[in-house]
Amino acid sequence: MEKLVAARTSELEQANRALLRDLEEREKLEHQLRESQKLEGLGNLASGVAHDFNNLLNIIQGYASMLGPEMTDDEIQETIEAINETTNRGAGLVKQLLALARKAEIRPEPVDINKIVNELTGLIKGAFPKDIDISLDLAPKPLTIMADTSQITQVLLNVCVNARDAMPNGGTLRLKTSVVDGTALEVPDDLQGQSYAAIEVIDTGMGMKEGVLSKIFEPFFTTKEVGKGTGLGLAVAYGIVKSHSGVIQVESEPLHGTSFHLYFPMVSASETLLGAERK
Numbered sequence: 001m002e003k004l005v006a007a008r009t010s011e012l013e014q015a016n017r018a019l020l021r022d023l024e025e026r027e028k029l030e031h032q033l034r035e036s037q038k039l040e041g042l043g044n045l046a047s048g049v050a051h052d053f054n055n056l057l058n059i060i061q062g063y064a065s066m067l068g069p070e071m072t073d074d075e076i077q078e079t080i081e082a083i084n085e086t087t088n089r090g091a092g093l094v095k096q097l098l099a100l101a102r103k104a105e106i107r108p109e110p111v112d113i114n115k116i117v118n119e120l121t122g123l124i125k126g127a128f129p130k131d132i133d134i135s136l137d138l139a140p141k142p143l144t145i146m147a148d149t150s151q152i153t154q155v156l157l158n159v160c161v162n163a164r165d166a167m168p169n170g171g172t173l174r175l176k177t178s179v180v181d182g183t184a185l186e187v188p189d190d191l192q193g194q195s196y197a198a199i200e201v202i203d204t205g206m207g208m209k210e211g212v213l214s215k216i217f218e219p220f221f222t223t224k225e226v227g228k229g230t231g232l233g234l235a236v237a238y239g240i241v242k243s244h245s246g247v248i249q250v251e252s253e254p255l256h257g258t259s260f261h262l263y264f265p266m267v268s269a270s271e272t273l274l275g276a277e278r279k
Contacts, residue, residue, distance in 0.1 A: 053090065056086050056087075056089060056090045057090075059082075059086045060083050060086050060087065063079045063082050063083045063086075064079075064083065066079055067079055107148060108146045108147055108148055108244070109146065109147075109148075109149075110144050110145075110146060110267060111144065111145060111146075111147050111149050111152070112142040112143060112144055113143040113144075113145060113152075113177055113197045113199060113264070114138045114139060114142055114143055114177055115142075116149060116152055116153055116156070117136070117138065117156065117175050117177055117199060118136065118138065119153075120153055120156050120157060120160070121134060121136055121175060124157070124160055124164075128160075128164050128173075129164070129170065131169070131170030131171075132164060132167055132170055132171055132172070132173055133170075133171070133172045133173070134172075134173045134174075134175070135172065135173070135174045135175070136174075136175055136176075137174065137175070137176040137177070138176075138177050139177045139178050139179060143177055143179060143197035143266060144197075144266060144267050145197050145244070145264040145265065145266055145267060146244075146265075146267050147244050147264065148244075151240045151243075151244075152240070152244070152264075154236070154237075154240065155236075155237040155240050155241060155262065156175075156199070156201070156262075158233040158234060158236060158237045159201045159234070159237060159260045159262075160173065160175075160201060161233065162233060162234060162258075163201060163203035163205060163258065163260075165205075166203055166205025166206050166207070166257075166258060167203055167204065167205040167206075171203060171204035171205055171257075172203070172204045173201070173202070173203050173204075174200070174201075174202040174203075175199070175200070175201055175202075176199070176200040176202070177197065177198065177199055177200075178197075178198045178200075179195055179196070179197060179198065179266070180195070180196050180198045180263065181195060181196075182194040182195070182196055182265075185247050185263055186247065194265050194266070195265075195266045196246075196247075196263040196264060196265055196266060197263070197264050197265075197266050198261065198262070198263050199261075199262040199263075199264075200259060200260070200261055200262075201259070201260040201262075202257065202258075202259045202260075203257050203258055203259075204257045205257055205258060206254065206255060207252045207253045207254045207255055207256050207257055207258055208252040208253075208254065208258060209254055213250060213252050216234050216250065217234050217235055217237075217238040217248075218235060241262060241264075244264055245264070245265055246262060246263055246264040246265070247261075247262070247263040248260065248261070248262050248263075249261040249263075
């Protein structure tokens with residue numbers, strides 16, 4: 001019996017080591033997937049961001065060329081303030097891009113969904129085609145969740161890029177935030193009484209058929225032409241939302257647009273304070 005127990009224990013230890021190796025390998029692959037998709041997201045923004053930066057530089061150059069000895073002190077002060085404001089806008093844009101592209105360890109902290117949505121909207125307004133009207137409808141109060149800001153930004157960027165591609169001839173993209181009760185969502189019973197921060201991304205694009213809608217979160221599934229997309233954007237978004245104990249749902253009809261609904265559990269004031277102290 002001792003020999004049998006020892007042999008069985010050895011087998012279990014080997015199986016456990018193999019399982020740990022598999023888990024480590026899976027984590028590495030998931031990390032690589034997220035990073036590769038993040039680069040794709042940045043690539044989607046590149047041309048628009050370059051155009052936005054060029055506009056900022058033109059504004060700075062224009063104001064700088066006006067400076068001269070013939071200007072009054074008030075005119076010089078106004079010009080300097082305009083240059084400073086434009087420079088700050090450019091610095092803010094760089095900060096958002098760096099936050100999105102960073103390879104830091106995931107560190108959830110109390111963040112306001114309204115702030116993330118507002119900052120992302122400022123970023124995509126300069127990057128998306130001008131024939132896409134982008135509107136905001138934010139909740140009047142902060143909606144605080146425990147999250148990694150760069151990952152939530154990536155989720156929203158992926159969804160918004162998907163909406164942009166669904167409106168090749170222009171349209172409307174609306175981002176809305178609100179609070180919903182967990183009883184209205186498909187969440188575990190012990191979380192149903194919790195409040196959730198809701199984000200809706202609504203477009204007026206071409207919509208999707210039922211057969212496509214059921215597969216959009218599958219890795220590498222795409223309806224785009226070869227070279228136009230990897231099919232990873234929404235799969236990565238789904239994984240990030242789930243890792244934040246969130247819910248993502250989609251409604252769509254052909255020729256009637258698409259609505260993405262994202263829900264994240266909100267945190268209490270005490271949890272927010274604790275997170276701030278840790279930070």
